Amino acid sequence: MKRLLISGILLTAFLTSCGPKSHAVTGPKYTAAEQLLQGKTVFENSCNKCHMLPDPKKHDDQRWIRTLSRMAPRAKLTDHQHQMVYDYLISEND
Template sequence: MKKLIVSSIAGSALLLSCGPKSVAVTGPKYTSSEQLAQGKTIFENACSKCHKLPDPAKHDDQGWIKTLSRMAPKAKLSDDQHQMVYDYLISVNKK
């Protein structure tokens, strides 16, 4: 019985450690022109590696949250980079 409990705890810890580390973006955080410029640079460099850059007007704020939540891990963006890209996109998006 003791082995079963220890195995269950170890298995749970392993599964949790393999899960996504990123905290979802829920809204704007960075507003300085320097941070928005960094977001633009990250967007242009990271996203263009795999596909044509989408028009920022393609999605509204919530649409970008959903899209970036899928794409940021693929682009290996840190939480801060993810946030800066989101903040850049919504700053230039007029939706």
């Protein structure tokens, strides 16, 4: 029993130390309509807190990578939300 408990603790420590790492957005990933819609919702709810919603056409794909990497932390987006917003923006900018 004690042995089980210790291995349980070790396993928990192992899992938490190797948790998901932060992945920078470097290109498109979510392209299904449903995900793009979610990206749109996150965008519309998070990106108008400090300024007006920017026009997705404002930047090309490369510039959105740079701009979003500055804005996503400001909007406190998770990596997942960051990626969805990025994919939404570049689906609208052409």
